[in-house]
Amino acid sequence: MNTAATTHYPAMTTAEQVETRTLCVLVDNEPGVLARVIGLFAGRGYNIDSLTVSETEHEKHLSRITIVTRGTPMVIEQIKNQLNRLVPVHRVVDLTTTGPALQRELAMVKVRGKGELRMEALRLADAFRARVIDATNESFVFEITGASDKIESFINLMLPLGLVEVSRTGVVAIGRGPEGM
Amino acid sequence: MTEMTGAEMVIAALGDQGVEHIFGYPGGAVLPIYDALFQQDKVNHILVRHEQGAVHAAEGYARSTGKVGTVLVTSGPGATNAVTGLTDALCDSIPLVVITGQVPTHLIGNDAFQECDTVGITRPCTKYNYLVKDIADLPRALHEAFHIAASGRPGPVVVDIPKDIQFAKGDYFKPKEFQHRGYRPKVKGDLDKIKAAVDMMAAAKRPLFYTGGGVVNSGRAACDLLRELVKLTGFPITSTLMGLGAFPAADQQWLGMLGMHGTWEANWSMHDCDLMIAVGARFDDRITGRLDAFSPGSKKIHIDIDPSSINKNVKADVAIVGDCAHVLEDMVRLWRASAAIPDKKALQAWWEQIGKWRAKNSLAFRNSNEIIKPQYAIQRLYEQTKHHDTYITTEVGQHQMWAAQFYPFQEPNRWMTSGGLGTMGYGLPAAVGVQRAHPNALVVDIAGEASVLMTMQEMSTAVQYDLPIKIFILNNRYMGMVRQWQELLHGGRYAHSYTEALPDFVKLAEAYHAYGIRCEHPGELDDKIREMIEVKKPVLFDCVVDPTENCFPMIPSGRAHNEMLLGDATTRVEDAVTEQGKVMV
Numbered sequence: 001m002n003t004a005a006t007t008h009y010p011a012m013t014t015a016e017q018v019e020t021r022t023l024c025v026l027v028d029n030e031p032g033v034l035a036r037v038i039g040l041f042a043g044r045g046y047n048i049d050s051l052t053v054s055e056t057e058h059e060k061h062l063s064r065i066t067i068v069t070r071g072t073p074m075v076i077e078q079i080k081n082q083l084n085r086l087v088p089v090h091r092v093v094d095l096t097t098t099g100p101a102l103q104r105e106l107a108m109v110k111v112r113g114k115g116e117l118r119m120e121a122l123r124l125a126d127a128f129r130a131r132v133i134d135a136t137n138e139s140f141v142f143e144i145t146g147a148s149d150k151i152e153s154f155i156n157l158m159l160p161l162g163l164v165e166v167s168r169t170g171v172v173a174i175g176r177g178p179e180g181m
Numbered sequence: 182m183t184e185m186t187g188a189e190m191v192i193a194a195l196g197d198q199g200v201e202h203i204f205g206y207p208g209g210a211v212l213p214i215y216d217a218l219f220q221q222d223k224v225n226h227i228l229v230r231h232e233q234g235a236v237h238a239a240e241g242y243a244r245s246t247g248k249v250g251t252v253l254v255t256s257g258p259g260a261t262n263a264v265t266g267l268t269d270a271l272c273d274s275i276p277l278v279v280i281t282g283q284v285p286t287h288l289i290g291n292d293a294f295q296e297c298d299t300v301g302i303t304r305p306c307t308k309y310n311y312l313v314k315d316i317a318d319l320p321r322a323l324h325e326a327f328h329i330a331a332s333g334r335p336g337p338v339v340v341d342i343p344k345d346i347q348f349a350k351g352d353y354f355k356p357k358e359f360q361h362r363g364y365r366p367k368v369k370g371d372l373d374k375i376k377a378a379v380d381m382m383a384a385a386k387r388p389l390f391y392t393g394g395g396v397v398n399s400g401r402a403a404c405d406l407l408r409e410l411v412k413l414t415g416f417p418i419t420s421t422l423m424g425l426g427a428f429p430a431a432d433q434q435w436l437g438m439l440g441m442h443g444t445w446e447a448n449w450s451m452h453d454c455d456l457m458i459a460v461g462a463r464f465d466d467r468i469t470g471r472l473d474a475f476s477p478g479s480k481k482i483h484i485d486i487d488p489s490s491i492n493k494n495v496k497a498d499v500a501i502v503g504d505c506a507h508v509l510e511d512m513v514r515l516w517r518a519s520a521a522i523p524d525k526k527a528l529q530a531w532w533e534q535i536g537k538w539r540a541k542n543s544l545a546f547r548n549s550n551e552i553i554k555p556q557y558a559i560q561r562l563y564e565q566t567k568h569h570d571t572y573i574t575t576e577v578g579q580h581q582m583w584a585a586q587f588y589p590f591q592e593p594n595r596w597m598t599s600g601g602l603g604t605m606g607y608g609l610p611a612a613v614g615v616q617r618a619h620p621n622a623l624v625v626d627i628a629g630e631a632s633v634l635m636t637m638q639e640m641s642t643a644v645q646y647d648l649p650i651k652i653f654i655l656n657n658r659y660m661g662m663v664r665q666w667q668e669l670l671h672g673g674r675y676a677h678s679y680t681e682a683l684p685d686f687v688k689l690a691e692a693y694h695a696y697g698i699r700c701e702h703p704g705e706l707d708d709k710i711r712e713m714i715e716v717k718k719p720v721l722f723d724c725v726v727d728p729t730e731n732c733f734p735m736i737p738s739g740r741a742h743n744e745m746l747l748g749d750a751t752t753r754v755e756d757a758v759t760e761q762g763k764v765m766v
Contacts, residue, residue: 007285007344007348008209008294009284009285009288009293009294009344010288012285012287013287039298039301042298042300042301043290043298043300043301044289044290044291044298045286045289045290045314046290078290
């Protein structure tokens with residue numbers, strides 16, 4: 001496509017490698033703050049793979065947002081800068097680059113089946129250290145915690161055994177070692 | 182399937198949707214679409230002078246035809262200038278498709294020249310919006326936009342198209358039918374509920390129809406069915422500002438408009454009725470007044486296509502979600518089938534009571550031989566235009582309320598006004614859109630001198646396209662409604678509501694190559710209105726009226742329907758507004 005002659009906009013720069021990053025964002029827990037963060041991503045065309053949010057410091061009314069995002073190094077840099085520029089944002093930390101970090105997700109997985117399928121689901125759950133948190137004669141709800149790929153493979157295994165539905169928290173993350181963010 | 186560029190797809194989709202007129206303004210990010218527009222003659226483009234004008238013109242077009250209005254504007258300021266119009270259309274449920282240009286996809290988020298986050302900015306003021314980042318999605322998005330704008334509760338839809346997508350080539354197709362994954366508005370009402378409603382109507386002793394813009398939006402069939410049902414039942418009927426014309430004002434069962442500046446009989450009937458049948462109306466705060474004193478003794482039937490309108494302000498006893506025409510059709514059928522016999526005696530007593538309220542003659546005003554009273558000017562305008570094929574638009578303020586009170590409408594789609602948002606500057610561009618849709622009709626904008634200056638530049642559009650719109654300005658030199666509230670609520674301290682410098686509207690008309698008329702005495706009103714009608718040019722009619730006239734009746738803020746003020750009320754107006762009421766607007 002040759003638009004150089006018919007547009008006053010610069011052409012696209014050469015493509016860079018796309019990376020996945022996990023960002024922790026400390027924000028004031030005030031009305032509309034999540035909308036501001038999400039609006040920033042939507043408005044500027046950034047990706048959100050996963051997003052979790054909850055108030056973590058009640059007396060200071062601070063919430064921690066964990067965002068998993070994708071982009072070229074330049075785009076990631078922009079995302080961090082743009083987040084930092086938002087008034088209610090206190091801190092942005094890129095856990096992927098600041099050192100070793102832990103990432104966990106929690107999922108509740110509902111499986112329906114009888115007989116051997118049911119037993120197999122239970123055996124696999126045990127192997128994955130998933131807990132049964134609800135049971136009927138023909139169903140289980142499992143609670144599983146772990147890295148996203150572990151949850152992904154557990155869900156894949158449950159698929160032929162009568163998977164009904166899944167509810168996932170999305171990734172929460174924290175740096176290893178004694179220091180806070 | 183045909184291969185074409187994104188820009189050509191826009192034109193093809195407009196053509197396939199039967200669009201004849203599009204209102205717009207070119208700019209860098211829509212040039213490919215303008216280029217495609219240039220190379221065809223199916224879709225006519227009307228060049229406005231400001232993007233807000235384009236959206237209001239499309240609203241006037243849509244409201245007067247029942248079709249979807251269309252707009253084409255550029256990125257950045259083009260899109261942000263359209264925001265007031267979009268919000269206006271959302272509030273009044275006007276179907277629009279607004280196409281905005283956007284910077285190329287790779288520059289989105291980059292603070293590029295004339296970039297703004299159009300979908301972010303317009304998300305709260307549209308029914309739905311699209312940012313099309315892949316040429317393969319464009320045909321579906323364009324057609325879906327028309328479907329979403331026109332179906333269910335109508336509203337504005339924005340399609341934001343980056344410039345590289347306008348250049349990109351892809352396969353164009355028109356989807357045969359729409360089966361949206363989630364969006365399926367319910368048009369048929371629940372029959373059990375309609376049956377229950379009909380039973381309540383048959384048993385009612387003091388019933389009242391309260392109808393709104395939803396009936397007009399539903400279309401001609403809904404208005405005819407409403408008329409049939411009102412005749413069958415013999416019940417009285419009132420309407421909101423947006424619903425005027427759905428039921429003929431000349432009819433004996435018509436009580437006039439209700440609400441803040443509604444008639445004594447309409448508001449007292451609302452307050453005292455035992456059954457309220459709300460059809461396509463949303464219990465807006467201008468209608469209800471004080472909510473805890475709103476029609477305390479009545480059961481409420483609420484028919485609305487939007488489930489979120491139900492139980493929002495007022496609890497409905499029977500809620501029927503569906504399109505007015507469909508629900509009214511079932512109601513008429515069930516009413517006939519049930520051979521319901523209303524309590525004749527009770528109804529007669531109800532009509533007698535209404536007669537007493539009517540006798541109050543709440544719209545009465547003291548006329549003058551010296552100075553033109555604005556109410557009188559509208560009465561004369563009506564007398565001179567009633568035998569023409571007339572469409573009325575308005576701006577916002579006192580003149581708008583007087584127009585609603587003194588210009589009776591017999592048919593729907595003849596009355597274009599900014600109800601929900603209250604946008605000063607709506608009427609002139611709306612008149613441009615109406616006149617474009619009805620080239621041989623008489624289109625009059627009943628205006629105020631303050632409002633009309635907000636979009637005056639569109640006179641230039643009217644002149645360019647030979648649209649002989651008549652701008653009938655009730656000139657009192659004040660922002661009249663602001664002045665009235667300052668008089669009632671703020672001790673007569675008229676902070677910045679008087680315009681000390683106004684243009685000479687006659688010379689202004691001439692500067693636009695239009696026609697200017699000034700009228701200063703009641704005696705010359707008829708001749709000059711006739712002159713205005715006869716001139717085959719856009720006209721600015723500067724009608725100099727009494728600057729101190731107030732708009733009555735009025736329900737002061739924070740008060741109930743039975744606490745209305747009348748023009749010659751003995752109550753001192755200043756005492757009528759409570760401290761709590763002053764907080765409300």
